[in-house]
Amino acid sequence: MLRPQDTATRERKRLDGLWDFRIDRDGVGVEQGWQDGALPEARAMAVPASYNELVLDPGDREFFGDLWYATTVRIPRGWQDQRISLYVESATHRATVWLNGHEIGSHEGGYLPFELDLTDAVEPGQECRLVIKVNNTLTFASIPPGVVEDGPTGPRQRYFHDFYNYAGLHRSVWLTATPKARIEDVLVVIGLDADTGLVDVRTTTSEADELRTALVLSDADGQEVASGQGSQAQLRVPAVELWQPGRGYLYELTIRLTDRDQLLDEYRLPVGVRTVEVRGTQFLINGEPFYFTGFGMHEDHAIVGKQHNDALMLRDFACLEWIGANSIRTSHYPYSEEFMEHADRTGLVVIDETPAVGLNLGIGGGLFGSQGYPTFSAETVNEKTQANHAQVIRELINRDRNHPSVVLWSIANEPESHTEESVHYFEPLFAEARKADPTRPVGFVNMMLARHGDCRLAQFADVIMLNRYYGWYAFTGDLAAAEQAWTAELNGWAGDGKPIIITEYGADTLDGMHQLIAQPWSEEYQQQYLEMNSRVFDGIDAVVGEQVWNLADFATTAGIIRVGGNRKGVFTRDREPKLAAHWLRRRWLDRKAADAQVEAPAD
Numbered sequence: 001m002l003r004p005q006d007t008a009t010r011e012r013k014r015l016d017g018l019w020d021f022r023i024d025r026d027g028v029g030v031e032q033g034w035q036d037g038a039l040p041e042a043r044a045m046a047v048p049a050s051y052n053e054l055v056l057d058p059g060d061r062e063f064f065g066d067l068w069y070a071t072t073v074r075i076p077r078g079w080q081d082q083r084i085s086l087y088v089e090s091a092t093h094r095a096t097v098w099l100n101g102h103e104i105g106s107h108e109g110g111y112l113p114f115e116l117d118l119t120d121a122v123e124p125g126q127e128c129r130l131v132i133k134v135n136n137t138l139t140f141a142s143i144p145p146g147v148v149e150d151g152p153t154g155p156r157q158r159y160f161h162d163f164y165n166y167a168g169l170h171r172s173v174w175l176t177a178t179p180k181a182r183i184e185d186v187l188v189v190i191g192l193d194a195d196t197g198l199v200d201v202r203t204t205t206s207e208a209d210e211l212r213t214a215l216v217l218s219d220a221d222g223q224e225v226a227s228g229q230g231s232q233a234q235l236r237v238p239a240v241e242l243w244q245p246g247r248g249y250l251y252e253l254t255i256r257l258t259d260r261d262q263l264l265d266e267y268r269l270p271v272g273v274r275t276v277e278v279r280g281t282q283f284l285i286n287g288e289p290f291y292f293t294g295f296g297m298h299e300d301h302a303i304v305g306k307q308h309n310d311a312l313m314l315r316d317f318a319c320l321e322w323i324g325a326n327s328i329r330t331s332h333y334p335y336s337e338e339f340m341e342h343a344d345r346t347g348l349v350v351i352d353e354t355p356a357v358g359l360n361l362g363i364g365g366g367l368f369g370s371q372g373y374p375t376f377s378a379e380t381v382n383e384k385t386q387a388n389h390a391q392v393i394r395e396l397i398n399r400d401r402n403h404p405s406v407v408l409w410s411i412a413n414e415p416e417s418h419t420e421e422s423v424h425y426f427e428p429l430f431a432e433a434r435k436a437d438p439t440r441p442v443g444f445v446n447m448m449l450a451r452h453g454d455c456r457l458a459q460f461a462d463v464i465m466l467n468r469y470y471g472w473y474a475f476t477g478d479l480a481a482a483e484q485a486w487t488a489e490l491n492g493w494a495g496d497g498k499p500i501i502i503t504e505y506g507a508d509t510l511d512g513m514h515q516l517i518a519q520p521w522s523e524e525y526q527q528q529y530l531e532m533n534s535r536v537f538d539g540i541d542a543v544v545g546e547q548v549w550n551l552a553d554f555a556t557t558a559g560i561i562r563v564g565g566n567r568k569g570v571f572t573r574d575r576e577p578k579l580a581a582h583w584l585r586r587r588w589l590d591r592k593a594a595d596a597q598v599e600a601p602a603d
């Protein structure tokens with residue numbers, strides 16, 4: 001599946017704006033025919049946006065079930081003889097689509113796009129009623145999982161992850177027109193032979209082999225540097241300009257499908273030439289050891305929730321650049337396609353994560369106010385969950401495999417990983433990821449409950465990713481003891497001979513709270529906590545990265561350990577720096593300058 005584009009042969013129309021919206025409080029929508037489009041008592045809803053902060057009734061905000069969206073669209077009259085489809089970038093967590101009352105299709109999973117063929121259901125020039133029923137209920141089968149429990153006042157949605165379950169149409173919705181004989185998919189695999197870039201291109205087309213596929217690769221100035229033809233071809237780029245961390249040099253690949261001299265379809269793809277390799281305890285990009293600095297993040301902002309918004313995204317990138325971060329993890333779900341494209345352009349290195357978060361029901365239950373459950377059982381996380389998990393791995397890799405910014409797949413965040421059941425569940429999923437992309441390393445993020453020696457999944461990973469909160473959840477307020485225990489654990493992992501990335505470490509911090517004798521929650525403590533962690537990392541060679549939790553404060557469910565959300569941000573929720581941000585900036589800019597062998601910029 002290819003992201004919609006405007007090219008010589010393709011068109012797209014963005015359907016963003018105010019749609020009609022109705023929460024199906026009584027679960028009567030289908031029975032009452034809301035799919036036909038006349039949504040009774042509808043109110044306006046922004047698309048894209050999370051709906052939750054735009055309704056002020058607490059019951060509406062916390063609602064789980066069906067959310068109905070409807071809009072009227074006109075199919076452009078020039079779209080005769082085209083394949084017309086609907087491309088939905090994100091419907092959290094599943095959706096069913098009707099057009100003029102006819103069911104067109106559905107999709108499971110909230111953070112990855114889906115495309116539905118509308119060709120037989122529409123007429124160019126015609127006005128149509130488009131209805132999308134979004135469902136936000138989390139179950140033991142969904143990724144991420146959740147459960148509906150009986151509460152004193154009725155059923156309640158519980159989930160096992162520490163961010164608010166925002167829902168809605170979070171990213172753009174598109175109508176697209178492509179030629180019937182078309183390019184269906186493209187895979188670019190990169191290699192390097194000395195300073196020659198090797199760009200292997202595999203193209204899938206909808207039709208017969210007699211059609212010709214022509215490839216042209218141009219540099220950033222638009223000059224052609226290589227060309228080729230065929231559905232499998234290798235382009236060689238002498239004296240190649242590499243895509244590098246912090247310098248996202250991009251070529252552009254133009255793929256043209258022709259029938260004799262007639263152009264049938266055209267697609268353009270940015271291409272970054274870079275290699276990734278794990279060698280011993282090193283993580284190499286373009287053959288050079290790479291040290292990750294940066295954050296675990298969230299797509300999260302006041303009012304709009306998980307909406308993709310270009311301006312808010314640029315502010316996040318500006319914060320990352322200012323502080324000297326060279327990388328992020330898309331914790332805990334795939335981010336918008338615009339984000340990935342911008343990472344490619346700016347040279348931001350990305351650890352790309354599936355939405356598999358909270359697959360540790362024992363701990364999740366306790367932390368998030370639910371009863372405890374066994375993680376893996378016939379009634380909880382089971383084969384159905386595993387099938388959905390495999391599906392999101394395939395869909396994520398299929399969506400993001402051509403992004404040079406992506407250097408590592410994370411197939412889950414903090415799952416149960418110390419039991420035999422976890423091995424049964426995860427071993428096939430590692431295989432699934434490797435099959436979908438044999439070119440990049442694969443890992444998962446380990447949590448504190450499965451320390452070195454107890455974790456049974458690390459054996460399947462190319463890179464060890466650790467979330468640790470020594471000095472916060474463990475040894476709270478005692479940084480000296482934390483430093484000792486953390487160093488001891490990390491030395492154990494270092495003995496395994498794989499690179500280690502610290503994917504989370506952080507301390508909740510209330511901006512504005514200052515203390516001379518620094519205690520947890522103060523701005524001073526956050527800085528001292530980060531300083532302590534840095535000392536630990538600097539002493540261990542196998543540590544090849546540090547990603548602080550979190551870039552910014554973010555919304556969570558209500559809880560006694562959350563103050564208006566999770567406050568581990570180094571920036572506030574509106575992206576202003578806390579005290580520690582300045583210290584971190586100094587550390588990372590100095591490190592960057594040392595790597596580049598230049599003088600570090602002054603403050």
Ligand code: BDP
Pocket residue numbers: 161162163332413414447467504549566568
């Ligand atoms: C880790 C989770 C992350 C949480 C964080 C925390 O991976 O989602 O927000 O802890 O507690 O366990 O702040």
